[in-house]
Amino acid sequence: xxxxxxxxxxxxxxxxxxxxxxxxxxxxxxxxxxxxxxxxxxxxxxxxxxxxxxxxxxxxxxxxxxxxxxxxxxxxxxxxxxxxxxxxxxxxxxxxxxxxxxxxxxxxxxxxxxxxxxxxxxxxxxxxxxxxxxxxxxxxxxxxxxxxxxxxxxxxxxxxxxxxxxxxxxxxxxxxxxxxxxxxxxxxxxxxxxxxxxxxxxxxxxxxxxxxxxxxxxxxxxxxxxxxxxxxxxxxxxxxxxxxxxxxxxxxxxxxxxxxxxxxxxxxxxxxxxxxxxxxxxxxxxxxxxxxxxxxxxxxxxxxxxxxxxxxxxxxxxxxxxxxxxxxxxxxxxxxxxxxxxxxxxxxxxxxxxxxxxxxxxxxxxxxxxxxxxxxxxxxxxxxxxxxxxxxxxxxxxxxxxxxxxxxxxxxxxxxxxxxxxxxxxxxxxxxxxxxxxxxxxxxxxxxxxxxxxxxxxxxxx
Amino acid sequence: xxxxxxxxxxxxxxxxxxxxxxxxxxxxxxxxxxxxxxxxxxxxxxxxxxxxxxxxxxxxxxxxxxxxxxxxxxxxxxxxxxxxxxxxxxxxxxxxxxxxxxxxxxxxxxxxxxxxxxxxxxxxxxxxxxxxxxxxxxxxxxxxxxxxxxxxxxxxxxxxxxxxxxxxxxxxxxxxxxxxxxxxxxxxxxxxxxxxxxxxxxxxxxxxxxxxxxxxxxxxxxxxxxxxxxxxxxxxxxxxxxxxxxxxxxxxxxxxxxxxxxxxxxxxxxxxxxxxxxxxxxxxxxxxxxxxxxxxxxxxxxxxxxxxxxxxxxxxxxxxxxxxxxxxxxxxxxxxxxxxxxxxxxxxxxxxxxxxxxxxxxxxxxxxxxxxxxxxxxxxxxxxxxxxxxxxxxxxxxxxxxxxxxxxxxxxxxxxxxxxxxxxxxxxxxxxxxxxxxxxxxxxxxxxxxxxxxxxxxxxxx
Numbered sequence: 001x002x003x004x005x006x007x008x009x010x011x012x013x014x015x016x017x018x019x020x021x022x023x024x025x026x027x028x029x030x031x032x033x034x035x036x037x038x039x040x041x042x043x044x045x046x047x048x049x050x051x052x053x054x055x056x057x058x059x060x061x062x063x064x065x066x067x068x069x070x071x072x073x074x075x076x077x078x079x080x081x082x083x084x085x086x087x088x089x090x091x092x093x094x095x096x097x098x099x100x101x102x103x104x105x106x107x108x109x110x111x112x113x114x115x116x117x118x119x120x121x122x123x124x125x126x127x128x129x130x131x132x133x134x135x136x137x138x139x140x141x142x143x144x145x146x147x148x149x150x151x152x153x154x155x156x157x158x159x160x161x162x163x164x165x166x167x168x169x170x171x172x173x174x175x176x177x178x179x180x181x182x183x184x185x186x187x188x189x190x191x192x193x194x195x196x197x198x199x200x201x202x203x204x205x206x207x208x209x210x211x212x213x214x215x216x217x218x219x220x221x222x223x224x225x226x227x228x229x230x231x232x233x234x235x236x237x238x239x240x241x242x243x244x245x246x247x248x249x250x251x252x253x254x255x256x257x258x259x260x261x262x263x264x265x266x267x268x269x270x271x272x273x274x275x276x277x278x279x280x281x282x283x284x285x286x287x288x289x290x291x292x293x294x295x296x297x298x299x300x301x302x303x304x305x306x307x308x309x310x311x312x313x314x315x316x317x318x319x320x321x322x323x324x325x326x327x328x329x330x331x332x333x334x335x336x337x338x339x340x341x342x343x344x345x346x347x348x349x350x351x352x353x354x355x356x357x358x359x360x361x362x363x364x365x366x367x368x369x370x371x372x373x374x375x376x377x378x379x380x381x382x383x384x385x386x387x388x389x390x391x392x393x394x395x396x397x398x399x400x401x402x403x404x405x406x407x408x409x410x411x412x413x414x415x416x417x418x419x420x421x422x423x424x425x426x427x428x429x430x431x432x433x434x435x436x437x438x439x440x441x442x443x444x445x446x447x448x449x450x451x452x453x454x455x456x457x458x459x460x461x462x
Numbered sequence: 463x464x465x466x467x468x469x470x471x472x473x474x475x476x477x478x479x480x481x482x483x484x485x486x487x488x489x490x491x492x493x494x495x496x497x498x499x500x501x502x503x504x505x506x507x508x509x510x511x512x513x514x515x516x517x518x519x520x521x522x523x524x525x526x527x528x529x530x531x532x533x534x535x536x537x538x539x540x541x542x543x544x545x546x547x548x549x550x551x552x553x554x555x556x557x558x559x560x561x562x563x564x565x566x567x568x569x570x571x572x573x574x575x576x577x578x579x580x581x582x583x584x585x586x587x588x589x590x591x592x593x594x595x596x597x598x599x600x601x602x603x604x605x606x607x608x609x610x611x612x613x614x615x616x617x618x619x620x621x622x623x624x625x626x627x628x629x630x631x632x633x634x635x636x637x638x639x640x641x642x643x644x645x646x647x648x649x650x651x652x653x654x655x656x657x658x659x660x661x662x663x664x665x666x667x668x669x670x671x672x673x674x675x676x677x678x679x680x681x682x683x684x685x686x687x688x689x690x691x692x693x694x695x696x697x698x699x700x701x702x703x704x705x706x707x708x709x710x711x712x713x714x715x716x717x718x719x720x721x722x723x724x725x726x727x728x729x730x731x732x733x734x735x736x737x738x739x740x741x742x743x744x745x746x747x748x749x750x751x752x753x754x755x756x757x758x759x760x761x762x763x764x765x766x767x768x769x770x771x772x773x774x775x776x777x778x779x780x781x782x783x784x785x786x787x788x789x790x791x792x793x794x795x796x797x798x799x800x801x802x803x804x805x806x807x808x809x810x811x812x813x814x815x816x817x818x819x820x821x822x823x824x825x826x827x828x829x830x831x832x833x834x835x836x837x838x839x840x841x842x843x844x845x846x847x848x849x850x851x852x853x854x855x856x857x858x859x860x861x862x863x864x865x866x867x868x869x870x871x872x873x874x875x876x877x878x879x880x881x882x883x884x885x886x887x888x889x890x891x892x893x894x895x896x897x898x899x900x901x902x903x904x905x906x907x908x909x910x911x912x913x914x915x916x917x918x919x920x921x922x923x924x
Contacts, residue, residue, distance in 0.1 A: 098864070099871040103820035136861040243814075302811030303875075305818070332875040333862055342804070349764030349808075352705075356767070358565035399598040400795055400879070402560070402907045403914030405921075409561040413765075413794040417862070418880030445864045452865030459867075 024428040028071045031081035033407040036383035050389040053427030078397035084144025084390040085336035086370025089295040089324025091150045093130030098328040122179045127155040141417035144390040147374035149209040151180035161201040168374040170209025170236040184220035207234040213257035234375045241275040277307030293373040298342045300326030312356045322373035323366045340366035359412035389427035486890040493543035495869040498845035512851040515889030540859035546606025546852040547798035548832025551736045551757040551786025553612045555592030560790040584641045589617040603879035604854040609836035611671040613642035623663040630836040632671025632698040646682035669696040675719035696837045703737035739769030755835040760804045762788030774818045784835030785828045802828035821874035851889035
């Protein structure tokens with residue numbers, strides 16, 4: 001249990017490091033229930049030791065209390081301790097467009113509201129403000145890592161690092177000109193230019209994010225894949241989001257989008273396909289053969305009327321699946337507790353089978369599955385010795401989550417984001433008593449309101 | 463605006479009544495946005511005057527401030543003021559079985575866990591405790607009225623009246639013996655015996671609740687309907703919950719359940735059909751002809767794999783629809799904000815149409831639609847002069863609900879139950895700052911835990 005090098009580090013010179021503030025202080029977490037995700041299930045009378053920002057030990061409470069009398073203790077008497085959620089598909093900055101034009105036909109929503117607003121306002125300061133708003137919401141709700149796809153990814157990465165949030169940012173590649181890139185070639189140039197600069201931060205990973213099959217040409221897709229392979233990066237792409245996408249591909253390319261991506265050699269275990277709502281037997285076979293990862297975004301798929309992903313079929317054939325909220329413009333929140341609950345309920349409804357996607361599987365998708373979907377699984381997604389201490393505590397001591405027969409069931413089927421009491425990222429406490437420790441939510445809300453005032457003034461001008 | 467008699471009452475002798483504590487004090491509510499449901503939409507710079515527990519006036523803020531300088535003012539600067547939610551289908555006491563055995567096949571869940579637990583534990587004290595737990599959760603989440611169906615309905619009604627919650631309790635009629643009734647005849651006798659005793663409380667209505675088509679004989683259904691007509695009561699029944707129910711009816715009765723109920727003369731605008739997941743053209747025609755009310759329980763239908771109700775078809779043909787959580791054993795919460803959001807999202811996903819069930823319609827179902835579904839619409843479900851002051855305030859000043867382009871959209875698509883800051887029932891403040899004013903949640907949680915310990919000990923004994 002003590003084989004972890006962090007312990008040596010602690011014995012040697014950690015205290016001096018604390019003074020320099022580069023490493024969070026050691027702490028012993030003592031929850032009522034420990035749910036590490038791997039192994040599955042929940043454990044009582046267990047504790048988790050954080051040293052140097054990492055999980056140094058997990059084990060019986062009495063044993064860890066005896067071994068580490070010197071370490072600060074945090075008693076979580078009515079709480080479940082879990083790995084932080086990994087939001088496997090976001091457009092964080094779009095939180096500034098949350099609820100701009102709901103309940104409209106898809107094309108009217110995009111062409112008359114979202115795209116005009118983006119072409120007017122999406123610049124680095126918009127991305128920084130929108131990302132700040134998104135991270136304030138996500139951290140408070142127990143999300144400790146997100147996999148983002150948006151313009152100006154360096155801004156997103158910088159804000160995440162500043163706010164202490166783990167992130168994987170995708171360098172968007174899209175043929176069409178936008179406020180960030182003039183063309184796919186320009187996008188690839190910008191990606192290469194930014195790659196080195198973002199390698200420094202321990203909380204930041206990068207990926208390549210070709211937007212979608214219908215917005216990126218064969219040539220650009222192959223160049224993007226080549227760059228990803230050369231740099232050892234994940235690919236992150238919208239795939240099979242709607243039936244129209246598939247119909248269009250059959251007409252244009254003579255095959256379904258997944259078949260085209262397979263033919264182009266893009267599909268392997270480092271490719272993340274987002275949405276995947278319409279899958280026939282041939283699509284499922286391609287998924288199984290290539291081992292691609294899938295990001296399931298049930299609420300966005302429902303709200304936009306895209307369809308319902310056959311997530312239990314993908315799960316049964318062993319696909320690694322993460323859960324994502326998508327952007328707040330089409331959800332309209334970034335609440336992973338709500339999203340994993342919707343995933344668990346919707347799979348049962350779709351299959352008309354109450355045993356489809358049990359709570360324990362939905363929770364694994366929202367944590368370890370998401371980490372596997374964006375290349376962060378060595379560091380986060382489960383509470384295992386040696387991983388970063390990305391942990392959250394959920395207080396079940398409320399009427400809405402009482403009584404507790406099974407803590408995993410209560411977390412998945414009843415707990416609300418307001419019950420997330422503590423959030424640690426890499427061992428540093430970011431949320432306590434449900435409140436952010438490093439910024440004033442009020443200030444973020446006021447700044448977002450000012451942005452919305454300007455955006456609303458121009459809305460509908462087309 | 464001042465035609466309401468409450469104003470005279472106020473001028474005359476209200477202050478003396480306050481001293482006797484029978485009527486809540488007058489108050490002027492000054493929200494950022496007023497969403498009365500009827501009329502639809504949201505209004506800024508408006509206020510709501512509560513006199514004698516009723517809505518005495520709604521109007522421009524400045525006008526009401528000038529007219530009522532003497533009345534206490536509650537400023538809700540960042541809040542939406544709405545009618546309280548009406549939960550149109552519950553089994554409140556089953557909150558004590560919340561999460562007892564999730565993710566199991568329906569029959570295993572019922573036969574090996576729920577039914578044995580009910581046969582062992584369902585007695586008046588169980589019903590009182592479970593109802594207390596349910597009401598603590600519902601009131602805190604903005605529900606001010608619920609339509610219940612469970613054994614020992616007099617206990618449910620009494621607890622609701624004690625806790626200041628509006629309720630419609632159904633007198634259950636079921637052929638099979640249970641801890642409350644030996645037979646349908648016994649159930650009808652008990653209903654008649656209790657009817658008079660419950661007429662006293664201003665917060666309590668009663669209905670007749672024949673359990674389901676497959677558990678009540680033709681004769682008992684007709685006697686139940688006759689009693690309901692004679693007493694002027696609503697009927698409340700599970701109908702078309704699963705495809706098996708319909709298959710069984712076709713085999714046993716030679717027709718679909720709705721056709722049988724129509725033939726027996728049960729269906730009219732005072733009949734509430736709960737679930738209604740499987741409806742063909744003939745079923746929809748019966749609904750339209752008879753004007754029956756429908757209670758839509760999307761999360762329970764998903765979780766039990768029952769199916770997905772064609773709620774937008776029902777809505778298009780003008781059916782009056784309420785939204786219900788069902789019991790916590792099959793949901794697993796009583797969160798109406800979550801439920802109406804699921805209803806709005808699921809309708810879009812089912813129809814693959816992002817314009818299906820817009821936010822404003824989902825909100826109307828969760829309030830006025832529910833009131834119409836259980837006979838409370840003259841008193842609650844919308845903020846209209848003369849109705850009881852059943853109001854809730856939701857604070858949108860959080861990152862998760864910022865910015866606000868449309869307050870109705872933010873309430874339906876992003877707001878969490880934790881943002882419900884104030885809850886008034888009949889003008890009496892029951893929740894403030896998100897906390898119940900009349901009891902300690904902690905005590906209810908501890909008592910529920912003790913019940914669960916005893917229930918879990920015997921679980922699985924069959």
